[in-house]
Amino acid sequence: MKRLFSILISLFILASLVIAAEEDLSGSSELHTQIKLDSMVDVKSVGNEFFLESMDVDLTFYPRDTPFQSIQTVDYTTKPNTRTEPKGQPLYQWGQLSAGPVEYGYVADVVSYPYVVKVTEEPPFPLPSIEVDDLYLSATETIKSDSPQITARATEIVAGETDTFRAAHKIGVWVNDNIEYSLETLTEKATQDADWVFENRRGVCDELTTLFVSMVRSVGIPAKFVSGMVYSNTIDGFAPHAWAEIYLPGTGWVPFDPTFGQLGFVDAAHIKMDEPLDYRDASVEFTWKSRDANIEPEELSFDVETVSSIQQLQSSVTLGVKALVDDVGASSYVPIEVKINNPNTHYAATSLTLTKVPTKIEPIIVQVLVEPQSTQRVYFVIQTPDELLDGYSYTSEIGVKDFFGSVGETEIHYALDGEYVSKEEAENIYKGLEDETKQQVAYFYFCDTEKESFYTYEEVVAITCSVKSLSNVILTDVKLCFDDECETFDLGIAQEKKFEFVKPVVEKDYDVTLEVDRKRSKKTVMIKPKEVPTLEAEFLNTFETIGYDETKTLSIQLEMSEPLTKINVEGTGLKASGKDKKSLEDGVLKVQIEGKKIYPGDEVDLVLTYKDKNGREYEKKESLTVKVINVPFLVKVKQVLFGWLS
Template sequence: MKKLLVIFILLLLPLVVAQENYNEYEEINVKVTIENEIDLVSANPKLNYLETELLFLPKDNEYQNIDQNVDVSPEGDFDLDDTLTIRWNDNADTYSYSFESLVTRERYFVEIDEKVDFPVLEVDDDYIEATEFIDINDAIEDKALEIVQGEDDLYKAVFKLADWVEQNIEYDLNTLTEDAVQKSSWVLENEEGVCDELTNLFISLSRSVGIPAKFVSGMAYTNLADEFGAHGWSEVYIDGKWVPVDVTYGQFGWVDPTHIKFQEGFDSGAGSASFRWQGSNLDFEIGELDVKTELVNVEEIGEEYVEMDIAALVDNVGGGSYVPVQVQLKNLKDFYVPVKVALVKAPEVIGSNVGHILLLPNEEKSVFFVVKVEDSPEDNLIYTTLIEAVTMYGGSVSGEFSYSTGNEAVTKEEAEEMIDMLSIDEEINQINVDISCFMDKEVYYEEEVGSLSCEIVGDVDEVCFGEDCQKRGFVWDIDLEDYNSQRYVVVAKKDGGVKYAYFDLHILRDPDLQINVEPISFDFQEEVEFTITLESDSELKDLVIDIKNYGQVKIEVLKREYSFSLPVEGRRFAQGIKYSLSYSDELDREYFEEGKVEVEVTNVPFIYKLYFGLVKLITLN
């Protein structure tokens, strides 16, 4: 016998190239070196003084510690505080300086532990005004109001504005935006920009609805270029704290430790350095500011703020299926936690493989994706595919599901309906209760009635499964003939708020076992290599097939499909292939059936035809 079924583990490549990033680290150390040269190129110069002030340099703050050194040539006086001021009093062909700083930078996560009302009634006027590049026009005001319409939570309003910019404005480093910063109004109209311009637009949207916001510039690591580069992000004012928001990196409410802060201000057009001099016959050529940032080392892995789980909402699907995937996230903290989650390993993802959600203190929510399996998987194979999701904080979770040709396909519409059924209404507040729901058995037959129970810790008005709501007891009897094997949701309600719980239902239907034989046409005298294939829509065990005029074949486990060969003289099956089958399902229910496969036999001798005719006549009588 030859077993043809193969279990094939399908591990797909990540949807994005896995490059090093430092999001998950709590702290890093970098060396920042800033150098500049100024050449005195005029004839017969007379210098009274030359003074330069470096504005673009790292500074001490709550999340950033600086150890710095300055080298000046020729010798001159300097003062180092929030800026570096250097003064030379003598003629020289070239003036230069080197500023070197060892920066210890922590992950910048600002904890906001309670709701702050929105709109903001008292604000700092300095950070809500329009500027040259962070301008505000009617289009910006209208768009901001559209995005935050009906929102009464300041953190949620900020999150919605940032998420809208990231989702709708394309990061595009083209010649028009690379060399000259464009205004926010231009970025909104053209729906593209670089980091400074995306940040400008976010600040404009925020300020237009009364949210104070400032522009921050510095250096940050990018895995696109595998190096540090100049970068701009923002900070918004929430509950007495400046909260970082980087719409380019998708970090809302925090920034990773590679964000080295140099400057902050009302606008994005601030200069990096200034120059002043006094004397006669003076002409200078001022070189480009050379800023280098090198990683020295990284410290321990940072804290993971969320707990994750992942599941395909359906399993054992057919080729071409659209499979809904749920990533559940639980906030482990008593403060707001913004989460960016990416599905990095899966079959083809329909739509984006990245989702953004904001978790309130101790809140649980889900992000959903739809993946599509190949249309025509190879026969005789069951494919098991890996699905893996990661957060920007470094956490990951993985799961799997299976598909094969013999299973029923799930349509895109069916997948979306499953997601709609389990999705949370973002506009409804989440109540602070613990709810867990479970069935009384792991697996059922479709003719059974299952019992669903929910345990509640906390006060609720009612708990609903579908349209059936209960105020106490929280037990439902479910007629399983009306349900499918998939994930379902239960909703606890209190004073207009809700809390969701999920449970999986696994329903075992009567197996559909088919037997196929090749060939079914053969010569009476021929030695035939018969191939018998058993196909089932569910897993079976302890299967015995008893073939008349041959004997028994025992199969310990049948997973979807099993084939074996029988070398037999054709005359043995001249009247067809009669068989009986006995087997058990997953719950040990036993089955028995008999059947016959009709065949076409050629070159049957006359004496055998006469014999077969007599046997048939006797049988009929």
Template structure:
């Protein structure tokens, strides 16, 4: 019988939950929407006329189109659609039921907001009503003070609104408290108590945005959430940008400047308002019982095409092959390909121990490439003589999904939390002292790694837009280039220098602007092959066994030869990433107290390296003569 020896122990990391996102990457959806409600007459008297005004009525806009509509009522009524949907009865009975059915095509719209200064100039009267304090969406001194604290000296409208939305998403807890689930609380109450449901969180967002002179309105509707795999009643906001238009913000979902296509807008208003209003004309003591609930149901009937990811993204670990219990910083890059303001939500979906939230909402300036960081805690409770791996995976709102792996084992270098934080601090880009949308800088290493014995090579590209730029200097470390640039031009530079550090900062500046970019180079002392430990401590003599082995390298290698004890070697012409293979042997040839592996390989320049690996092994029931043979071998 063959014994299979497990060679690689994989650490399965947890999966983080995502509030919603199953339909984010579809170009459009077709959604069936049904509303049902009823009202009853109570008391005595004669009814002349009863009217139900329904305000939960989807309208066509840039994000949705009503492609089918139907209404019904019991008893029959006259139905009017001008000025809102109205059911009118002139017949008297006990119960009145009415329903609306709609098929809505929603579109996944990317809102590319241009450069807009803040504060706004005076706006027309059309927008003045969306900047006022209301009954629920109130504006108090406390709201004004907190908003001023959040936005500080920001002079860009998009970034101002983003700061407000991000602060609320991070600091106001979504909580279906019994006090607030049935009755919508004022914005000032939500700020004071620091929790609320979706409509209350949205109300606070609108109050804060209005408090600094930016128009915003409340949207009542429905949206899908995979917390219960269904549609539910929902509230979000729209913010007005002069010269561009209204842009959606769903602070509860962390969607700032964009909403997923499961959102159906049913009512747009200045304040949180009633969904249905009843009016009646009667004589006697007749009144209405409106306690019957409004039932709304939505379901997806058709899916559009999958859209490609909006942003270019990447992920890299700043340390690898670490000791158990280490703290490993991970860098995620995201690049905005548009000459407009956008935002994204980076969500960690798989990772070892996290020290902070698994989500970060990122505003992106035109053509900006941004770096964000997380630090993860590697498990401590591991056994010696094993190689462990764990993975870090993220996704964004628009379907980009990337991952990387971290290897750890007893005997590797330990990275403390303080050291990890220092690495992140060294790479974090400060806000530019003077930022201009008239110039763009992008720098990338020619390859993902460099050996210590070779020169680092970095390619940089500088692009101008409408303005002439004179007296520019571009420096990588101590190496600099001085130059001028005409409007709408592009220049490329290649920097070569020696370095034993993994990062270098590029600084582009003149007397008016300063742009900084951190570049990760991946400096490697020499190529190294990782051999996963063999999960075996003893075998019986003269037994057929299989030994699966996995080897891996961060750099491409060639002419790889692995020899296990005195068996025939395994050879690979090249090793890129990892390779797995199996030794099938009889244990009578594993008679020593160690399993010895020898590796020989070359780097891309033809330099030859050797590497040895050993593991203790007990072979039971050895014949008596093998003990003498091993004695003489030692």
């Protein structure tokens, strides 16, 4: 009988992913750094009357205080010395300056921690309402959230999703998997927008982040661009970097770094400095007042030194690893199931890395997002060696580690005479076990008129109908009908479309129907024009006489067919000025009548003007006979002479 030998084979591949663990600052639970920024402005004389009255340098690239990052100390450096005002970021202000170099900068001590936000409630997708400024959903020069091709791909990725956190995570995975990090685009005059990155499938961190922000915004998820410094093991130091944050209702801003594959968290080596609306926005702005002078700013220069690092990351998940097939043959493909258990009341965002395999392979990293108090399964496919000795059985350890340090292991067994498993067979084994997303069809629509009231004198009314998708799939062949006018269209995830219908101003009930996915709903829009508003006036108190030097209050009850605006009164006998000239309270208009304003006549003629809700003006005239008494003798004589001359 042939003797059977057993051999243990394991290749450790973690070291090929990063530098030695003790040097990898991304694994810090607390990181203390000192950031030095220096730059210079060359002030030049360009004429015989050189004079520079003042210069301000507003620097926005500056470490921020956040719940996961704190500024311990900061010292501002300037030459010549000047006044510096930290307004969230340094503002350097100089008075009169001579030609020559002007230096500025700062030295800041910063302590940072892993930016891990505890999301405890499932945010619905699509989001029914947005709690933040619309600018976090808007397109910019480089953020192409209105691009048809970007919107189409983002919609395809999140189709069927019901959770906004998971939807953003899926888009982050797609960007990380499909866009190559390439320094070819990093030239001074060639910063690319999201459409270019999407089409060319490559870019630097700014451009990957811009594409990610564009994609999540296109499906209604608010997102912002973040710039800062990050530790890079490729240069063994810190370098400028960009990542993003998405907004989740009830939670706030959650970080996403599609370049590093840190989706839903970022490590402590991410130092947040700025939140520009667009990555082409300047990090420093200069203003000055001068004559025959010019300024030439230099680039910002950075130096980040590590003061201390504590490496005590704690994972919030546990890992269980098992092979779905075993005792296979040479060159066989083996599906590996990793069960990620999250016992916490908040989501767990992390990444998984294969650390031990039987054959040398490229590093395999998978980003995962596990819901609170639940379990998620992830699958890898590994391959056994193709050269095995007859008569031997082989055992290999399979190891998996998550970003925060949790480890899971198992073993696989194989031999030359074992059963061969193809790659397609291995993939088919786990594909039936993967969770399926559920389609959700939801929407709302409403119709509204351009203004609140319509009157019989108007000819047409414009009615705007809005349809917004709350579905996690594209709604196709949506049909909106207003009376006998119909529009057919497609509606993307979180997309809203508006249609205007112009109808005559007549009393009528219009039927509005919306047909989605073969289901029809109906609303009614009622147009009921109003008659021209009326105003009736009744004198509550009258008086037959008034002294020449006397002032009396006349009260008028106003009966209005509807609330009216800008009611005013003019006419003979009214007091000329003063805050007590007239008042309106509880429908009673009170006006001050002066005898001298009536004389020599005996009529108080009032003109009431008012406006309807459209701003159209009307007037109503009222009169009252009042005899002016106690007229001074000289006034009478003057009036007789004036009448005689006339």
